[in-house]
Amino acid sequence: MTQEVRSGSNERLYVKKFGGTSVGSIERIEVIAEQVAKAQLSGEHQVLVLSAMAGETNRLFALAGQIDPEASAREMDMLVSTGEQVSIALMAMALAKRGVKAKSLNAAQVQIHTNSQFGRASIERVDVQYLQELLAQGIIPIVAGFQGRDQFGEVTTLGRGGSDTTAVALAAALKAQECQIFTDVAGVYTTDPNIEPSAQKLDAISFEEMLEMARLGAKVLHPDSVSYAERFRVPLRVLSSFEPGSGTLIRFDACEDKRNQVAGIACSKGQAMLSLSRSDDSPDPFAAVFSLLAENGVEVDLVTKAGMDDGVSFTMDADRLSWALKVLDEAALGLSLGPLMFEKSLAKVSVIGAGVHRRAEATAKVFDILGNEGIHVKLMATSEIKLSLVIDEADLYRAVRVLHHAFELNKV
Amino acid sequence: MTQEVRSGSNERLYVKKFGGTSVGSIERIEVIAEQVAKAQLSGEHQVLVLSAMAGETNRLFALAGQIDPEASAREMDMLVSTGEQVSIALMAMALAKRGVKAKSLNAAQVQIHTNSQFGRASIERVDVQYLQELLAQGIIPIVAGFQGRDQFGEVTTLGRGGSDTTAVALAAALKAQECQIFTDVAGVYTTDPNIEPSAQKLDAISFEEMLEMARLGAKVLHPDSVSYAERFRVPLRVLSSFEPGSGTLIRFDACEDKRNQVAGIACSKGQAMLSLSRSDDSPDPFAAVFSLLAENGVEVDLVTKAGMDDGVSFTMDADRLSWALKVLDEAALGLSLGPLMFEKSLAKVSVIGAGVHRRAEATAKVFDILGNEGIHVKLMATSEIKLSLVIDEADLYRAVRVLHHAFELNKV
Structure with a gap:
């Protein structure tokens, strides 16, 4: 093709x-x-x-x-x-x-x-x-x-x-x-070969998938350059200058025969999670919280608000956690926030592919696989083509390996 | 002043x-x-x-x-x-x-x-x-x-x-x-203080003198910048960034009271001398010789043609000597040149000052001083404000010291 x-x-x-x-x-x-x-x-x-x-x-x-x-x-x-x-x-x-x-x-x-x-x-x-x-x-x-x-x-x-x-x-x-x-590196891999030796080089990947891979820790390409390439419809190829090979082509069109598949597993360490709740029945304070964080240069990553529950949880770089806590502590009273809960030493693992969203069983499968390994999922967020999970940093490599195997990425 | x-x-x-x-x-x-x-x-x-x-x-x-x-x-x-x-x-x-x-x-x-x-x-x-x-x-x-x-x-x-x-x-x-x-360095000195410890910093020096000092090996200022400063009448001051002091001012107008004096002794090592003669009575080949050298990137420094003698002698950087000899050897026959004579391991010492040209005794004095020291002058050239001598490199420091003393530069 x-x-x-x-x-x-x-x-x-x-x-x-x-x-x-x-x-x-x-x-x-x-x-x-x-x-x-x-x-x-x-x-x-x-x-x-x-x-x-x-x-x-x-x-x-x-x-x-x-x-x-x-x-x-x-x-x-x-x-x-x-x-x-x-x-x-x-x-x-x-x-x-x-x-x-x-x-x-x-x-x-x-x-x-x-x-x-x-x-x-x-x-x-x-x-x-x-x-x-x-x-x-x-x-x-x-x-x-x-x-x-x-x-x-x-x-x-x-x-x-x-x-x-x-x-x-x-x-x-x-x-x-x-x-x-x-x-x-020789191209884009289904996951980090240093973590899972059976990781396979992909011949092609869609822009959307590459963008998620890039954002979620596959350090091959800078996410901005992928967005830029997509916007201007520039075919992008990642390849090695150290060894011959055709690398990985990043395509406008997802390959039809891979439409339901998972392209790769991306991961990143050094995450922290903060959970906020409200202290009273005053109007929802969370919009104010996030603009306050943005003003102070804190970038938040995954954000979840779980249904009827009054709380919000989000992840961020652990390096910036103490700064974020300082900013929020000072504002807590004025914003009617309850006690701040936080956790460090977390990691994010993401299953990426055009098939993730449409295959409802992907979510069940991920919970099943990780549950069998005794790995606790602390936070989960999905998008059109990815499913991200926050887990203990200590569980990361094991999680990558079992997911890579379960989604048959060693047979790409 | x-x-x-x-x-x-x-x-x-x-x-x-x-x-x-x-x-x-x-x-x-x-x-x-x-x-x-x-x-x-x-x-x-x-x-x-x-x-x-x-x-x-x-x-x-x-x-x-x-x-x-x-x-x-x-x-x-x-x-x-x-x-x-x-x-x-x-x-x-x-x-x-x-x-x-x-x-x-x-x-x-x-x-x-x-x-x-x-x-x-x-x-x-x-x-x-x-x-x-x-x-x-x-x-x-x-x-x-x-x-x-x-x-x-x-x-x-x-x-x-x-x-x-x-x-x-x-x-x-x-x-x-x-x-x-x-x-x-703290300014422009009467000579290199590493050679003659009694060398004195000059408070002022004329552009012409500075230009000669710069060209003749006082590495304080680049000659082009001195010419440029003179042309645009920019007062120039050389001073140390390591210690306080007013440095040396390079002036448009030579100081009246120093008009007859010697400003300093400059020197440079690594010189070579070439002597050319003509092989027959054909027209003077030396114009052709110097354009040939220029075309081949050989810069010549002092050039002397001694009266009735048919020969020409000139000095140049010893580093480029073998190249110059190659260029001249190849052209010797066509240019009616006789055998090439050359000498390496030479040095140039120059007495600089507005007074050099007008004081006829300066020349005699230099010959006298160096002769008393047993230092043989191999070539000599003068300009408005300088008197340059080519001697054996081994004699250089001794020559600088006796000239510095004889012109009373330790009492500036």
């Missing part, structure tokens, strides 16, 4: 993004240059998007941290955007050495326009005229990922993982045949 | 350039930030120009060297210009922490326009409107030295030591009261 080429897309034009480990050393840069040179010979048109060399962004963050851990986002962007400029220049040299015409370009040169949200800017527009001129001359543009420039000429960054978004935005604007995200 | 302020210059506006060792670590950046904050409180208006942190530019050159020692200058500039962007962002953070309003700016943001000679670009124009807006708002602009952008938006660099030129260009465009070059 092959991916249909979008009408008007440029056949054989590929935007290829290489992450930090893929360009983490001079040796790795040479390896990638060799691959790119070969693809060039085979007739591919290529635009490269690079991250900083592995470790470089952390080195720069550490330098800034020594001066001021609360340094302004504007200056942080000026600082950390240099990492990508180093790797693109080095890649241009490695390609030139092989006789391949290439040119490194920073975001200001490409004209990657973003808003002015330093540290987590969004791409508003990409000018592709210059890139198209270079491609027409047989020159490979090598673009700094992660960076942008705002309307005032300020240097911005898209936040961690933002190089994926740069690649998708360029692929969309250039109508590339595919946006290929090269990483250190 | 105080320096007259140029008509129309902005009193108390200082462009301050800090070199690599001055911002070589987080601790050093904090020290400079503290000095800048104090100067701000005392009412100074400041524009900072920074080099990359010491070692950073070499680290980047080494990375490129691993890929391709002959990498294109365009990509080298893209690469090495990142070093300055790191130090300006860190300095902005260190100032912000102290409550001082500051903003880091790269060359594209300031609009430092250069030609397109990658690796050794010349500044053509600097737009100061944005800098003036920031100054008017009490914000200290922190500008990346060494970088520029050409008319196509390409990143350029001014060559090593180019941050001095950036500072002078900004001081000229802003009509600053002074351009202050902060370095790791």
Whole structure:
């Protein structure tokens, strides 16, 4: 089953993004240059998007941290955007050495326009005229990922993982045949192979499924880049820069024959759960609670309100728990909240697939499987294509393994 | 004797350039930030120009060297210009922490326009409107030295030591009261204090003298920046960022009372001398020889042609000698050159000062002093304000010491 080429897309034009480990050393840069040179010979048109060399962004963050851990986002962007400029220049040299015409370009040169949200800017527009001129001359543009420039000429960054978004935005604007995200894994797996060795690489996955996998802890792709790719209908492929293979294609259309299936099991640790109740019969205080948390920068994840019960439970990063408790404690009286209950050392495990919602037995099955293992489900939430459960962190790996087996993901 | 302020210059506006060792670590950046904050409180208006942190530019050159020692200058500039962007962002953070309003700016943001000679670009124009807006708002602009952008938006660099030129260009465009070059020495000395401990710091020196000192191995200032400062009549001051002091002022007008004096003794090692003769009576081949050397990137320094003698002798960097010999050997027959004579392990010592040219006895004195010491002068060349001698490298320190003493430079 092959991916249909979008009408008007440029056949054989590929935007290829290489992450930090893929360009983490001079040796790795040479390896990638060799691959790119070969693809060039085979007739591919290529635009490269690079991250900083592995470790470089952390080195720069550490330098800034020594001066001021609360340094302004504007200056942080000026600082950390240099990492990508180093790797693109080095890649241009490695390609030139092989006789391949290439040119490194920073975001200001490409004209990657973003808003002015330093540290987590969004791409508003990409000018592709210059890139198209270079491609027409047989020159490979090598673009700094992660960076942008705002309307005032300020240097911005898209936040961690933002190089994926740069690649998708360029692929969309250039109508590339595919946006290929090269990483250190062979593709998207049914679950983390470090937890369950029988995990299988998926040949294809739908955008919706990938989005849930990405949000729920499969660290292959940044969720923003998946949303962006879906919005602009850019076929996205995840593949390894370390070994050959066709990776995993992220498709617009779910495969018909997999419509009722489960695609994978995603998981993440370091969760906390808070439960709130009301102290009296005054109007529902929970809307006020969540806006208060949002104002104070606390992101909540799964939220459940169980029927007739007056309480609300939600999950969040355990790292931010003490801050959230402080915020809520101070507001408790004014908001008519009862005592706050919380639990730490929790994990979230999610069963993801187009089939989850429609197969009512999936829910029963999950409870049955975990119940047989003596794993207590503390909170559960469902969406169109996922079913998420909160359990004790200590039970996580066991839960992943039994679910992976029960949904026959080792036979994908 | 105080320096007259140029008509129309902005009193108390200082462009301050800090070199690599001055911002070589987080601790050093904090020290400079503290000095800048104090100067701000005392009412100074400041524009900072920074080099990359010491070692950073070499680290980047080494990375490129691993890929391709002959990498294109365009990509080298893209690469090495990142070093300055790191130090300006860190300095902005260190100032912000102290409550001082500051903003880091790269060359594209300031609009430092250069030609397109990658690796050794010349500044053509600097737009100061944005800098003036920031100054008017009490914000200290922190500008990346060494970088520029050409008319196509390409990143350029001014060559090593180019941050001095950036500072002078900004001081000229802003009509600053002074351009202050902060370095790791207290000022310009009568000679290298490591060679002659009685060397004295000069309070002032003329541009011409400074230019000769800079060209002849006093590594305090880059010669291009001195020429640039002279051309735009920017008062230049060299001072230490490590210890207090007023440094050395480089003046438009030589001090009247020093007009007949010697300002200092400069020296440099690693010289080679080549002597050429003609093989027959065909027309003088030496013009062709020097254009051939220029075409092949060989820079010659002192050139002497001794009267009736048919030969020419010149000095050059010993590092490039084998290359020069190869170039000349191949051309020898066609150019009617006789055998090439050369000598390595030579040094150049120069007596510099407005008085050198007019005091005929200076020449005699030098020969006398060195002769008494048994130091053989192999080549000599003079200009308006200098007298340069080529001697054996092994004699250099002794020559510097006896000349320094004989011209009474320990009593400046």
